[in-house]
Amino acid sequence: MTRVADAGARGTGDGSGALRRIAPPARRFLARRTGVLARLALWSLAETGQAFLVGYGVARAVDRGFLAGDVRRGLLWLAIALVAVLFGAPVIRGVFTQLAGLTEPLRDGLVRRQVDRSLARAMLGGSGGTDRAAVSRLTNQVEIARDSFAGLVLTLRSFVFTAAGALLGLLSLHPALLVVVLPPLSGGLVLFLVTLRPMAAAQRRALAADEALGDHAARSRAALRDLTACGTGPEAARRGAELVDEAAAAARVLAGWAAVRTAALGVAGHLPVLALLLAVPWLRGRGVTAGALLGAFTYLVQSLLPALHTLMTALGAAGARLLVVLDRIIGPEPEPEPELGPELGPEPEPELGPEPKLGPEPKPEPGPGPELELELEPKPEPKPEPKLGPAGVEAAEAAGVAGPAGVTGATGRHHARPKPAYRPARFATAGTAVRAAPAPDRATAGATDVGARSPVHGGRPASGGPTAAVELRSVTLSYGARAEPVLDSLDLCVAPGERLAVVGPSGIGKSTLTRLIAGTLAPSGGEVRVAGREVTGRAPAELAALRVLVPQEAYVFSGTVGDNLAYLRPEADRADLDAAVGALGLRPLVERLGGLDAPARPAELSPGERQLLALARAYLAPASLLLLDEATCHLDPASEARAEEALARRPGTLLVVAHRLSSAVRADRVLVLDGTEAVCGTHGEVLERSPLYRDLTGHWNDGPAREP
Ligand SMILES: Nc1ncnc2c1ncn2[C@@H]1O[C@H](COP(=O)(O)OP(=O)(O)OP(=O)(O)O)[C@@H](O)[C@H]1O
Numbered sequence: 001m002t003r004v005a006d007a008g009a010r011g012t013g014d015g016s017g018a019l020r021r022i023a024p025p026a027r028r029f030l031a032r033r034t035g036v037l038a039r040l041a042l043w044s045l046a047e048t049g050q051a052f053l054v055g056y057g058v059a060r061a062v063d064r065g066f067l068a069g070d071v072r073r074g075l076l077w078l079a080i081a082l083v084a085v086l087f088g089a090p091v092i093r094g095v096f097t098q099l100a101g102l103t104e105p106l107r108d109g110l111v112r113r114q115v116d117r118s119l120a121r122a123m124l125g126g127s128g129g130t131d132r133a134a135v136s137r138l139t140n141q142v143e144i145a146r147d148s149f150a151g152l153v154l155t156l157r158s159f160v161f162t163a164a165g166a167l168l169g170l171l172s173l174h175p176a177l178l179v180v181v182l183p184p185l186s187g188g189l190v191l192f193l194v195t196l197r198p199m200a201a202a203q204r205r206a207l208a209a210d211e212a213l214g215d216h217a218a219r220s221r222a223a224l225r226d227l228t229a230c231g232t233g234p235e236a237a238r239r240g241a242e243l244v245d246e247a248a249a250a251a252r253v254l255a256g257w258a259a260v261r262t263a264a265l266g267v268a269g270h271l272p273v274l275a276l277l278l279a280v281p282w283l284r285g286r287g288v289t290a291g292a293l294l295g296a297f298t299y300l301v302q303s304l305l306p307a308l309h310t311l312m313t314a315l316g317a318a319g320a321r322l323l324v325v326l327d328r329i330i331g332p333e334p335e336p337e338p339e340l341g342p343e344l345g346p347e348p349e350p351e352l353g354p355e356p357k358l359g360p361e362p363k364p365e366p367g368p369g370p371e372l373e374l375e376l377e378p379k380p381e382p383k384p385e386p387k388l389g390p391a392g393v394e395a396a397e398a399a400g401v402a403g404p405a406g407v408t409g410a411t412g413r414h415h416a417r418p419k420p421a422y423r424p425a426r427f428a429t430a431g432t433a434v435r436a437a438p439a440p441d442r443a444t445a446g447a448t449d450v451g452a453r454s455p456v457h458g459g460r461p462a463s464g465g466p467t468a469a470v471e472l473r474s475v476t477l478s479y480g481a482r483a484e485p486v487l488d489s490l491d492l493c494v495a496p497g498e499r500l501a502v503v504g505p506s507g508i509g510k511s512t513l514t515r516l517i518a519g520t521l522a523p524s525g526g527e528v529r530v531a532g533r534e535v536t537g538r539a540p541a542e543l544a545a546l547r548v549l550v551p552q553e554a555y556v557f558s559g560t561v562g563d564n565l566a567y568l569r570p571e572a573d574r575a576d577l578d579a580a581v582g583a584l585g586l587r588p589l590v591e592r593l594g595g596l597d598a599p600a601r602p603a604e605l606s607p608g609e610r611q612l613l614a615l616a617r618a619y620l621a622p623a624s625l626l627l628l629d630e631a632t633c634h635l636d637p638a639s640e641a642r643a644e645e646a647l648a649r650r651p652g653t654l655l656v657v658a659h660r661l662s663s664a665v666r667a668d669r670v671l672v673l674d675g676t677e678a679v680c681g682t683h684g685e686v687l688e689r690s691p692l693y694r695d696l697t698g699h700w701n702d703g704p705a706r707e708p
Contacts, residue, residue: 054085063292467531478524498654508673648666
């Protein structure tokens with residue numbers, strides 16, 4: 001219970017401090033609005049007259065009317081009291097009209113102040129640069145301040161002017177009435193005033209606890225992958241539980257003081273009535289008439305008690321809230337919350353992980369390993385996918401860490417990529433979203449670059465042939481029961497060791513295809529096999545052993561550079577890491593960061609640097625299939641070429657969602673995804689056969705990043 005408790009303590013001892021801080025600007029604010037205040041006082045004076053007349057009318061109606069046998073006079077005085085009550089409606093209207101002249105400028109001023117402060121803080125950047133509580137202050141707390149201020153002005157003003165009218169009335173009826181009424185009234189008021197300061201402190205503590213809890217929840221959500229990667233989940237959960245306890249404790253303290261305040265209200269509100277009843281003989285002895293007694297009761301029950309009740313409620317709740325909220329907005333800057341756990345070290349901001357490609361929420365990405373994306377929004381899936389909630393994340397993480405165990409074909413060192421044993425080059429689709437190229441073309445697709453191709457039928461390797469690295473059999477994927485399929489009856493066969501580039505316009509389904517192959521998305525129909533094994537429904541650990549998917553926004557977690565590189569292959573030694581660093585051209589970056597043992601602070605890395613680290617991590621991964629979903633988009637063409645070549649040299653198969661033409665040219669084959677047509681073949685072949693590919697290459701060539 002560290003920081004929040006401190007904040008609460010600060011608040012407890014700081015109630016008068018807050019008042020001192022708030023008082024000067026409050027005085028200036030009011031001094032600039034003397035006209036509004038004067039008009040408000042004028043309307044309120046009418047309330048004094050009203051309060052006076054209500055009790056006085058009743059007293060006179062009884063004494064001079066009904067008890068004196070003059071019913072007409074009695075009714076007349078009652079009518080006067082009634083008119084005074086009815087007169088209250090236009091008075092309230094007038095008061096509210098003037099009130100806006102105070103509350104709206106206050107709200108505008110607070111909003112301006114908060115925006116200025118948040119912008120200034122954001123511009124500072126770095127540690128504490130983001131003010132996560134700003135939204136709460138800007139919306140919720142500013143509205144609380146406005147409402148509380150309005151309530152306070154209304155009730156304070158009403159109490160003062162009503163009490164003045166009622167006390168004046170009591171005095172005019174008989175001074176002895178004041179002797180009986182004033183002591184319990186003022187006693188209750190004093191008791192109430194005594195509760196104000198601790199109540200404000202409790203309010204402040206409750207608000208601080210609420211903010212800290214919200215902030216912690218937001219940070220934990222953003223840093224979920226860091227927490228998982230660094231194993232600090234339990235620590236974050238423990239801190240969350242502490243904050244919940246703190247919020248509950250603060251609410252209990254607040255409730256305790258609310259009970260004391262209710263007692264004060266009982267003393268001030270009901271004791272005077274009791275005292276008046278008990279003192280009736282004494283008062284009668286001093287010449288207080290029956291009408292005056294009735295008038296006194298009317299003052300108490302009709303005017304004083306309601307005004308007192310609303311005053312206490314408003315001062316106790318709205319007043320304390322106003323003080324606390326104003327101090328948070330215009331007082332000293334709140335201290336930043338501590339980071340989520342010691343393991344996250346000095347990193348200023350927990351890394352948020354890969355950003356979404358589409359919209360503000362991250363798209364779910366593959367299960368295990370640092371490329372893991374969290375399932376943040378429900379999405380229609382054709383078949384149940386392994387959930388990536390906390391439990392799933394742990395499982396996926398375990399898979400990423402333990403992935404190398406049992407991986408076939410993984411060797412300690414990377415050798416030159418062996419030539420594929422065959423190049424089936426089969427791609428055939430049928431259907432609407434992605435259709436097969438015409439049959440004669442399909443028969444030759446990919447055949448031109450390989451002389452002796454294993455016999456394939458419909459894009460499938462013939463039985464007895466080598467197992468394909470990737471095989472899609474009539475795969476269909478729709479993101480909803482009635483949605484148009486993104487991929488429709490797609491057949492695809494990628495040979496072991498082959499390099500395939502996937503190209504197509506934005507939104508055509510390239511990422512969808514990689515996710516299907518990665519096994520993080522289940523097809524609506526058909527079958528996806530990697531290394532001969534169906535991937536759908538496979539456990540994250542098994543998937544991790546089969547493939548690595550690197551998304552566009554690479555994920556680097558808070559840890560050392562070496563930890564990041566070896567994440568998918570924990571047993572990698574220095575030589576392995578050095579080899580990866582050299583192969584990917586990472587040396588200058590690693591040196592700048594301070595070596596393999598230096599901390600990698602995600603927030604201090606550019607997107608391209610993060611991609612390089614993620615690519616080196618993938619390079620070291622034991623899985624033989626590498627899926628790059630625009631994973632080099634933040635690299636310059638030379639770095640991209642170097643990285644791709646290095647990844648292609650490692651033993652295994654490479655599927656690249658191409659970001660530049662050069663990626664496609666370097667690939668053994670190119671798969672062009674198109675809404676109505678899909679073509680697969682060598683660069684030259686698809687250039688000839690696919691108008692879309694010709695368009696794309698034209699666009700790439702004419703684009704700002706001109707390709708060789
Ligand atoms: N989780 C999802 N839920 C619903 N629709 C989705 C989802 N993910 C992708 N889509 C839709 O599926 C289609 C294909 O998306 P996908 O991301 O695979 O395209 P892409 O070719 O990779 O695009 P880009 O190059 O812009 O990344 C798009 O229309 C997209 O809006």
